[in-house]
Amino acid sequence: MSEKYQVVNGNKIHENGDREQNDDASLKEMADCYRLILQNVGENPKREGLLKTPERAAKALLFFTKGYHQKISDVINGAIFTENHDEMVIVKDIEFFSMCEHHLVPFFGKVSIGYLPNNKILGLSKLARIVEVFSRRLQVQERMTKEIAEAVDEALKPLGVGIIVSASHMCMVSRGVQKINSKTLTSVMVGEFRTNQKTRDEFFRLARS
Numbered sequence: 001m002s003e004k005y006q007v008v009n010g011n012k013i014h015e016n017g018d019r020e021q022n023d024d025a026s027l028k029e030m031a032d033c034y035r036l037i038l039q040n041v042g043e044n045p046k047r048e049g050l051l052k053t054p055e056r057a058a059k060a061l062l063f064f065t066k067g068y069h070q071k072i073s074d075v076i077n078g079a080i081f082t083e084n085h086d087e088m089v090i091v092k093d094i095e096f097f098s099m100c101e102h103h104l105v106p107f108f109g110k111v112s113i114g115y116l117p118n119n120k121i122l123g124l125s126k127l128a129r130i131v132e133v134f135s136r137r138l139q140v141q142e143r144m145t146k147e148i149a150e151a152v153d154e155a156l157k158p159l160g161v162g163i164i165v166s167a168s169h170m171c172m173v174s175r176g177v178q179k180i181n182s183k184t185l186t187s188v189m190v191g192e193f194r195t196n197q198k199t200r201d202e203f204f205r206l207a208r209s
């Protein structure tokens with residue numbers, strides 16, 4: 001973070017655009033924005049049912065984007081164990097909810113993660129926690145897939161990593177082109193998963209089963 005900053009509505013804005021968030025100040029600022037949005041869709045933000053909606057919506061958005069404030073090392077919390085296991089480990093169908101950075105509407109689906117250990121294994125829940133860190137942000141599916149792969153690769157230094165993501169994008173389902181049943185599939189293969197056809201095939205077969 002740069003040394004020079006100004007305080008705007010309780011949040012520090014650095015000269016390079018970085019923002020140090022003060023949660024209370026952000027909540028208030030965001031709630032004010034939602035109040036304006038309500039007015040602009042033709043609503044009365046003062047009617048009873050909407051009185052607390054701006055604060056609720058602000059809290060919800062902070063929850064949907066909580067991944068910005070999480071660090072992979074904190075999430076893994078040291079749960080890397082030495083183990084002489086050299087077969088593929090797969091955790092599949094990890095549900096995620098994310099938000100499309102183009103329209104700020106949800107996209108959601110499942111992530112399957114596989115890796116080939118190099119004498120180190122990761123606590124299983126940590127794979128799902130890594131998915132949370134990168135999905136709880138404004139995203140595009142391709143970048144989220146890559147970031148998950150890189151995080152697993154960096155944490156474990158395995159012989160290879162494979163990630164498959166299948167998702168429905170509300171920006172394509174409920175608006176725009178309105179293709180209700182469309183699914184987007186993305187994958188990233190690292191190390192043996194990229195270079196060894198057999199490893200790759202085994203991963204895709206097991207992830208599909």
Ligand SMILES: Nc1nc2c(ncn2[C@@H]2O[C@H](COP(=O)(O)OP(=O)(O)OP(=O)(O)O)[C@@H](O)[C@H]2O)c(=O)[nH]1
Pocket residue numbers: 100101102139140141142169171172175176177
């Ligand atoms: N590659 C990729 N595209 C995405 C993702 N999420 C949303 N998009 C696309 O982002 C594009 C934005 O296109 P624009 O033409 O700028 O916006 P738009 O007029 O709202 O587009 P339409 O959705 O076609 O109505 C759309 O094609 C979306 O489907 C994603 O995760 N990955």
